[in-house]
Amino acid sequence: MSKxxxxxxxxxxxxxxxxxxxxxxxxxxxxxxxxxLAVHSIEEIVDGLKAINHDFILENFDIFLFAAVSAxxxxxxxxxxxxxxxxxxxYHLKKAIEHHAAGLERSRKxxxxxxxxxxxxxxxxxxxxxxxxxxxxxxxxSASKNIKRQILDLLNSLPEESLIEVVxxxxxxISKRAIGGMVFSKIIDRIRxxxxxxxxxxxxxxxxxxxxxxWLKLDKIISRSEIKKQSLPTLYSIDETPMTEAFxxxxxxxxxxxxxxxxxxxxxxxxxxxxxxxxxxxxRLGNQLFFIRIEDIDGLVEGPGNRTGVLxxxxxxxxxxxxxxxxxxxSTEWRPVAPGWGLLKIINEESxxxxxxxxxxxxxxxxxxxxxxxxxxxxxIIEEQGHEVESWQGSPHLNxxxxxxxxxxxxxxxxxxxxxxxxxxSLPIEINSLRQKFETNNFPGEYGLVSLVGVDSENQSDxxxxxxxxxxxxxxxxxxxxxxxIEEAVANxxxxxxxxxxxxxxxxxxxxxxxxxxSEVVPDTFIAKTCEGGLIKVQLGEIxxxxxxxxxxxxxxxxxxxxxxxxxxxxxxxxxxxxxxxxAGDYLIFEAGCEGSFHRVEVTSLLPKxxxxxxxxxxxxxxxxxxxxxTDFFNSSDLKxxxxxxxxxxxxxxxxxxxxx
Numbered sequence: 001m002s003k004x005x006x007x008x009x010x011x012x013x014x015x016x017x018x019x020x021x022x023x024x025x026x027x028x029x030x031x032x033x034x035x036x037l038a039v040h041s042i043e044e045i046v047d048g049l050k051a052i053n054h055d056f057i058l059e060n061f062d063i064f065l066f067a068a069v070s071a072x073x074x075x076x077x078x079x080x081x082x083x084x085x086x087x088x089x090x091y092h093l094k095k096a097i098e099h100h101a102a103g104l105e106r107s108r109k110x111x112x113x114x115x116x117x118x119x120x121x122x123x124x125x126x127x128x129x130x131x132x133x134x135x136x137x138x139x140x141x142s143a144s145k146n147i148k149r150q151i152l153d154l155l156n157s158l159p160e161e162s163l164i165e166v167v168x169x170x171x172x173x174i175s176k177r178a179i180g181g182m183v184f185s186k187i188i189d190r191i192r193x194x195x196x197x198x199x200x201x202x203x204x205x206x207x208x209x210x211x212x213x214x215w216l217k218l219d220k221i222i223s224r225s226e227i228k229k230q231s232l233p234t235l236y237s238i239d240e241t242p243m244t245e246a247f248x249x250x251x252x253x254x255x256x257x258x259x260x261x262x263x264x265x266x267x268x269x270x271x272x273x274x275x276x277x278x279x280x281x282x283x284r285l286g287n288q289l290f291f292i293r294i295e296d297i298d299g300l301v302e303g304p305g306n307r308t309g310v311l312x313x314x315x316x317x318x319x320x321x322x323x324x325x326x327x328x329x330x331s332t333e334w335r336p337v338a339p340g341w342g343l344l345k346i347i348n349e350e351s352x353x354x355x356x357x358x359x360x361x362x363x364x365x366x367x368x369x370x371x372x373x374x375x376x377x378x379x380x381i382i383e384e385q386g387h388e389v390e391s392w393q394g395s396p397h398l399n400x401x402x403x404x405x406x407x408x409x410x411x412x413x414x415x416x417x418x419x420x421x422x423x424x425x426s427l428p429i430e431i432n433s434l435r436q437k438f439e440t441n442n443f444p445g446e447y448g449l450v451s452l453v454g455v456d457s458e459n460q461s462d463x464x465x466x467x468x469x470x471x472x473x474x475x476x477x478x479x480x481x482x483x484x485x486i487e488e489a490v491a492n493x494x495x496x497x498x499x500x501x502x503x504x505x506x507x508x509x510x511x512x513x514x515x516x517x518x519s520e521v522v523p524d525t526f527i528a529k530t531c532e533g534g535l536i537k538v539q540l541g542e543i544x545x546x547x548x549x550x551x552x553x554x555x556x557x558x559x560x561x562x563x564x565x566x567x568x569x570x571x572x573x574x575x576x577x578x579x580x581x582x583x584a585g586d587y588l589i590f591e592a593g594c595e596g597s598f599h600r601v602e603v604t605s606l607l608p609k610x611x612x613x614x615x616x617x618x619x620x621x622x623x624x625x626x627x628x629x630x631t632d633f634f635n636s637s638d639l640k641x642x643x644x645x646x647x648x649x650x651x652x653x654x655x656x657x658x659x660x661x
Contacts, residue, residue: 155179176211243273324344387405549642569590
């Protein structure tokens with residue numbers, strides 16, 4: 001910048017006099033700065049704008065905006081832009097004009113979306129979609145049982161590879177739309193196993209076009225699988241190149257800038273400079289996700305990854321793919337080029353203002369987000385156990401999910417997520433090729449299954465909870481039983497090994513998370529499962545026994561009902577734990593057992609007044625001790641029943657309402 005430049009001179013006076021530089025200040029209207037610019041002609045201000053460079057504008061963007069507005073006082077910003085020619089000021093003014101126009105357009109669209117006519121149209125469209133989606137169910141309901149049985153017998157008798165051909169080429173007494181739901185599970189298995197033929201694809205497209213329903217869903221799944229094969233990066237094409245020292249400084253400045261813009265409202269998804277790289281940074285703001293690639297505007301410093309990776313993850317999650325141009329000021333100092341958050345859309349480089357994209361809508365999280373949450377849960381447990389995690393990634397299409405060192409041995413982990421009460425997830429199709437590849441190098445494999453359920457009671461209805469819907473930005477309960485060998489996972493087809501005690505324990509822990517969000521007291525509870533599958537549930541606090549008699553009471557019920565598994569939770573208010581930070585808190589003990597399996601989990605509050613303040617927990621301990629349960633609970637030879645226990649048991653047995661079938 002030239003010496004004696006007008007804009008520089010005014011900026012120095014503003015700094016010396018501590019003038020307000022906020023363009024839209026509602027306190028003083030920045031009158032000192034406005035007055036200093038007002039005494040100069042438009043031509044003088046334009047000449048001053050032409051003389052300043054990128055560095056000055058980035059460091060003094062407010063002064064730049066004031067000067068641009070003052071230069072446009074008798075015309076428009078567009079006229080001023082034209083008079084600036086190809087100068088740096090013209091570039092930044094153009095971006096500012098686009099940013100302002102985008103804000104006006106967003107406001108217009110928001111008002112349009114929330115008009116009475118638009119809201120009525122949305123409600124009508126939603127009702128129409130609901131009627132359309134439920135039509136196959138009504139078709140099936142209106143058909144006679146004999147007709148449904150005949151069609152089911154016919155479909156079950158056909159080879160799977162002939163199902164689509166037979167349905168497409170024949171007429172039935174039930175609509176083909178309804179039949180789509182009857183064969184969906186068989187066809188989807190063929191798609192996942194990549195056994196679908198070209199002829200089946202064409203027939204499915206025809207059925208989707210003519211009948212919709214499950215056929216349309218199958219056609220979309222086939223199309224997505226084809227796109228993923230062609231465009232998604234594979235396990236071996238993700239950029240695992242570490243950041244250079246020069247780019248790390250750029251990355252750090254970008255992350256710091258976004259943190260300052262978010263003012264503690266940002267929830268970071270990726271905020272570590274660790275490979276592999278689909279995106280450099282990602283965060284959630286409200287119910288929106290943002291995935292960011294950082295690039296040097298001058299092209300002198302390059303970072304790992306590519307734009308395709310950011311686009312793929314944004315598409316998979318329904319998020320926003322962003323580019324963030326950075327300008328190097330010194331060897332260690334970087335600044336974003338674009339105003340505000342510094343984010344632009346990757347596709348067309350239009351400005352993005354994250355807060356304006358937040359809505360009040362409930363946004364159900366995608367399978368990609370579910371997978372990423374599961375990976376973070378497993379990674380956290382591995383690190384808590386003192387192991388070194390070398391890399392991780394949260395894509396459901398890429399494997400392995402985690403690499404870490406276990407006792408010095410490089411170990412790979414496949415992580416899968418399921419929505420409670422499910423206890424199984426599909427293993428990747430390439431599982432055998434992964435085992436062969438890594439076992440050749442003596443890299444053992446492990447598998448982790450995480451059970452997730454939404455527990456945000458204030459915003460989630462009972463219907464949503466029953467359908468396992470989890471909403472973005474709302475609370476989630478996650479249960480993880482630990483890692484197993486990849487061989488055991490394959491043997492169990494991606495599910496947990498059969499452990500009735502662990503199943504009961506997971507359910508009760510999810511109930512705890514749900515109770516905490518409602519600020520409810522967690523009752524002392526006992527649940528036993530019979531060999532017929534029935535559940536006996538007792539709230540121990542309601543029986544007239546001392547706490548030390550509860551074990552005898554529970555063992556009596558196990559003996560009487562022939563229970564094969566149990567779980568119980570009790571509060572230990574008499575004992576206060578002191579943790580590292582010196583705070584004391586109440587804790588809950590969960591114990592669950594069945595033949596050959598015993599689980600004990602302590603859930604602790606570190607708050608000064610225990611569960612009575614905030615009702616949240618921060619630490620869990622989990623131990624498994626097979627065989628202990630047989631001695632402690634299922635072996636009744638040493639059971640001594642006092643009169644008070646006998647009376648409580650008889651009272652319970654006489655109260656049929658206490659038994660849950």
